[in-house]
Amino acid sequence: MDNFKELVKSNRSCRRFDNAFALDTQTLTDLVELARYTASGANNQPLKYIISSSREQNDKIFSCLTWAAYLKEWKGPEPAEQPTGYIIILGDTTISNNFWCDHGIAAQTILLGARARGLAGCMFAAINIKKLKSLLAIDDHLEVKLVIALGKPVEKACIDDVGDDGDIRYFRDENQVHHVPKRKLEDLILKAF
Amino acid sequence: MDNFKELVKSNRSCRRFDNAFALDTQTLTDLVELARYTASGANNQPLKYIISSSREQNDKIFSCLTWAAYLKEWKGPEPAEQPTGYIIILGDTTISNNFWCDHGIAAQTILLGARARGLAGCMFAAINIKKLKSLLAIDDHLEVKLVIALGKPVEKACIDDVGDDGDIRYFRDENQVHHVPKRKLEDLILKAF
Numbered sequence: 001m002d003n004f005k006e007l008v009k010s011n012r013s014c015r016r017f018d019n020a021f022a023l024d025t026q027t028l029t030d031l032v033e034l035a036r037y038t039a040s041g042a043n044n045q046p047l048k049y050i051i052s053s054s055r056e057q058n059d060k061i062f063s064c065l066t067w068a069a070y071l072k073e074w075k076g077p078e079p080a081e082q083p084t085g086y087i088i089i090l091g092d093t094t095i096s097n098n099f100w101c102d103h104g105i106a107a108q109t110i111l112l113g114a115r116a117r118g119l120a121g122c123m124f125a126a127i128n129i130k131k132l133k134s135l136l137a138i139d140d141h142l143e144v145k146l147v148i149a150l151g152k153p154v155e156k157a158c159i160d161d162v163g164d165d166g167d168i169r170y171f172r173d174e175n176q177v178h179h180v181p182k183r184k185l186e187d188l189i190l191k192a193f
Numbered sequence: 194m195d196n197f198k199e200l201v202k203s204n205r206s207c208r209r210f211d212n213a214f215a216l217d218t219q220t221l222t223d224l225v226e227l228a229r230y231t232a233s234g235a236n237n238q239p240l241k242y243i244i245s246s247s248r249e250q251n252d253k254i255f256s257c258l259t260w261a262a263y264l265k266e267w268k269g270p271e272p273a274e275q276p277t278g279y280i281i282i283l284g285d286t287t288i289s290n291n292f293w294c295d296h297g298i299a300a301q302t303i304l305l306g307a308r309a310r311g312l313a314g315c316m317f318a319a320i321n322i323k324k325l326k327s328l329l330a331i332d333d334h335l336e337v338k339l340v341i342a343l344g345k346p347v348e349k350a351c352i353d354d355v356g357d358d359g360d361i362r363y364f365r366d367e368n369q370v371h372h373v374p375k376r377k378l379e380d381l382i383l384k385a386f
Contacts, residue, residue: 003196003309004200004227004305004306004309005226005227005306007197008227008230008231008302008306009230011230011231013232025385028385029378029382029385032378032381032382033198033378034197034198034201035381036375036376036378036381037201037202037204037352037375038201038204038301039206039301039304039316041318042262042263043263043361043362043363043373043374044361045361045375045376045381047381048381048382048383049381049382049383050382050383050384050385050386051382051384051385051386052385052386053386054386056386057386058386069235070235070236090383100297100318101294101295101296101297101298101300101338101339102294102297103294103297104293104294104295104296104297104298104299104300104301105294105297105298105300105301106297107294107297107298108231108232108297108298108301108302109201109301109305111232112197112302112305113197113198113201116196116197123232125234125293136384142383145294146294159230168236168237168238169236170236180236181236182229182230182238183229183238185222185225185226185229188225188228188229188238188240188241188242189222189225189241189242189243189244190241190242190243190283190335191243191244191329192218192221192222192243192244192245193243193244193245193246193247193249193250
């Protein structure tokens with residue numbers, strides 16, 4: 001349990017990567033394999049995946065993402081710090097029109113698996129979906145649910161308690177450490193029977 | 194990574210428990226703490242939790258759940274095999290009306306954490322929400338997103354490949370082993386760049 005807790009705590013959303021560190025198809029395939037083993041509403045398993053570790057396709061995917069909305073001065077990683085792989089999670093509407101929270105279950109499993117390998121990543125729901133579907137020729141029957149950016153992290157992040165002002169916006173300090181305020185545990189548990 | 198893969202594979206939805214094995218508030222609190230460290234859309238953290246390890250409240254929660262829809266002959270665990278704890282995941286609409294897939298991220302993290310402790314559980318989205326909100330006096334501004342049943346597992350489960358007929362319905366064999374057909378990895382990855 002302690003190991004797993006450390007894994008969860010170390011699994012911070014990462015937005016700056018070593019772009020010289022190449023990811024390969026096998027690594028991304030292994031991460032999707034983890035998602036294959038996860039729970040799915042009514043076991044329907046309506047999620048499908050596109051993986052990319054090619055520079056050309058990565059650049060296309062990158063151009064469709066909105067980075068770190070709370071960091072107003074930062075428009076996303078410079079080329080040397082861009083992700084080197086992506087996993088796009090799609091909902092196959094020929095299987096179901098209700099994906100429940102399957103993509104959350106899958107994405108968290110993928111990111112924990114990446115972290116266990118010394119990698120890191122970030123889930124994106126703020127995506128230019130029309131552009132992404134066009135650039136990657138994604139069929140109409142597939143709904144883009146999430147994009148996960150992956151790579152070798154070059155960013156430090158830490159968890160803070162949310163302060164009395166209730167501000168949950170993450171920020172970078174003067175040493176470029178990324179701070180993420182999390183609500184206190186006693187504020188999360190409403191009743192304990 | 195191998196350890197984590199084994200954890201994910203061993204984390205099967207469990208529906209039969211040792212009802213003599215008591216869970217305590219601290220264990221459930223520790224599991225919610227894991228969820229506290231997870232990613233949340235725009236870091237809003239709109240999820241709240243109710244935990245229960247009391248027999249009286251457990252019975253109320255149990256009465257609101259629909260068990261294993263594909264097992265037509267089975268109406269849910271008998272008293273000796275009922276869960277001994279629950280974590281109810283709620284969306285706080287005073288924080289946000291969009292919970293994205295935060296509850297999937299949180300629930301999977303809780304279940305992996307439970308499995309790492311030798312426990313097991315099952316996510317429920319098929320819930321009599323009106324009854325649950327009434328029985329537990331859950332405030333109107335809270336949306337019930339998921340119920341996680343937890344306990345010490347007494348059920349064996351295994352993963353099979355989905356066959357050529359495409360049937361994804363889980364089933365129990367003559368030894369009461371629960372089989373879960375999962376789509377093949379090659380059917381999940383549509384494109385690999």
